[in-house]
Amino acid sequence: MDTVAVARFEASRDRLASLAYRLLGSAADAEDTVQDAFLRWQSADRDYVEVPEAWLTKTVTNLAIDRLRSAAVRRERAVGAWMPEPLLDGDPMLGPADTVEQRESVTLAVLTLMERLTPVERAVYVLREAFSYSHAEIAEILDITESGSQQHAHRARRRISAARTSVDIDAAAARRIVAAFLDAAASGRTERLIALLTDDATGVSDGALGTATKLIRYGNPRQLAIAMRAGFTPTAAKRKRVGGSPSVHSALVNGCPAIVLTLEDRVLGVAVLEVRDGRIAVLRSVSAPRRITRFADRWRRQRPPVPLIDAW
Known part of the structure; x- marks a missing residue:
């Protein structure tokens, strides 16, 4: 492939990866999809490609739809073991964030609710x-009618409207929210944690160090508070399990405040706090290495923020 064609693809790579990530909810799958698109770009008769950006967008979108429809992906998501892959603030895979709609579309809440949509609606x-x-343009990309695109969009918006969370939180606000949560958890008083939660707060976790075969769900504020009080109380057994005393950081993850546990340069887990009306509505705890590979890589390559707790 000539250097001009490679350069043209690379100029679009971040945008294509962001598109694939939003469609698939997985950074690893998004990277594979973009690489598949590159292979198709290599073999395409580019003299007949009038608008490369449109061709690449269509290719990545349809590759992602094929992946969503694959039997292997359907099995993984059907057994209740799937959750979206978190990304650290500043990751180019998060893509455009100029509007509220763009910021909402990449929250873990929306990525989770999109599982209820058909691949085309998504x-x-x-x-x-x-x-x-x-x-x-969407009709051209997906080979559907324009009215069909409008109908799919209407259905998708209706189903995803329940995922409204605060998406205008900056790093300082995230740090305050995380500090308040950790302080309440450390107090040992369940009621202090419940006071930080919405009346319908829920939680989901993939278990200690991501070992759960199925996601663990907490269906109400009290269940969540009890689990988080236990989970965020340090013990000698926990330190032995991870090989030391972790540091606890705050971060912005998919536009939401998050707790990040690290040990030296290793990320042990990420707990994302989705905020609604000033209180925590959902907590998503992710620690399986395969779910935080890209997150951990970017964390190591940036200068970590000052921890809230040096040795937990």
């Missing part, structure tokens, strides 16, 4: 809300 929602494509 694609229409992402192309429209996150990338501002017209319905005429």
